[in-house]
Amino acid sequence: MPLFLRDIWPIEPLREYKIHFARWNKHNQPLDVFARDRQEWQNWQEYKPGRNEFNRPLIFSLIQFYHETDSWLFGGVYEVTARHDDRYEVALRGNGEEMIGRLKIHYAYRDRTTRPVMERHYENFEVQEILKEPYSGRSFPGFDEIDLSFEELESLVCNNRDDWRISLASVKGIYLITDTSTGRRYVGSAYGDQGVWGRWCQYAENGHGGNVQLRQIAQDADLAYARANFRFALLEHRLDRTPDDMIIARETYWKRILFTRGAQGLNRN
Structure with missing residues (x-):
């Protein structure tokens, strides 16, 4: 009833x-x-x-x-x-x-x-x-189901949601950023401090994470372009003890098969 x-x-x-x-x-x-x-x-x-x-x-x-x-x-x-x-x-x-x-x-x-x-x-x-607490973002869905708009990622970072932070900070990984307005894509890797979470926090802060190609299209101070167009997905994740050179090799693999270099993508190398 x-x-x-x-x-x-x-x-x-x-x-x-x-x-x-x-x-x-x-x-x-x-x-x-x-x-x-x-x-x-x-x-x-x-x-x-x-x-x-x-x-x-x-x-x-x-x-x-x-x-x-x-x-x-x-x-x-x-x-x-x-x-x-x-x-x-x-x-x-x-x-x-x-x-x-x-x-x-x-x-x-x-x-x-x-x-x-x-x-x-x-x-x-x-x-x-x-809800037990005021809404602060979706619950962590598992590593294989991550598909976030920039706005969602930003709200998760702003609220420092424990389920997302603890999960993503514990792994290294390869991720995909898609510019939905053009269809062009960027493949990146995360293997530094705080793993994938630490890297994605950098994107949430400025919209481009320091990437040259992304900075050219998402350099507006109010993050309007990133909020309207960028989506984030995790292609694969590895334990944090995985050697960095293995993560970089997997990044190269994904760049190759997704054609993210050159005119079709947003990777410069």
């Missing part, structure tokens, strides 16, 4: 609320924005399109949990404190504060409207689960 939000959290009056169904805006996933920077997430509530869509005093924000179908993460209740021609000013309210980033709602929402009225949807919000 499903448990509905109205059963555990009566919200009145509904006509004071607009819902914000935050979804991918063709540049960023709001779930990753929420995980890495709460102020940046608040900025999503302050964005004002051409119309005054937040025309009620309160915003019930939901974040598309894009790893799962029809799943939404509660992002807080915000009060609209001022309306300007180009933006809103909002303040986080205490309503449901303990559920921010923890409450997951199951609801099949397909409409194009991002900011509908609360009373049309609230009655059918089904409680999917309540």
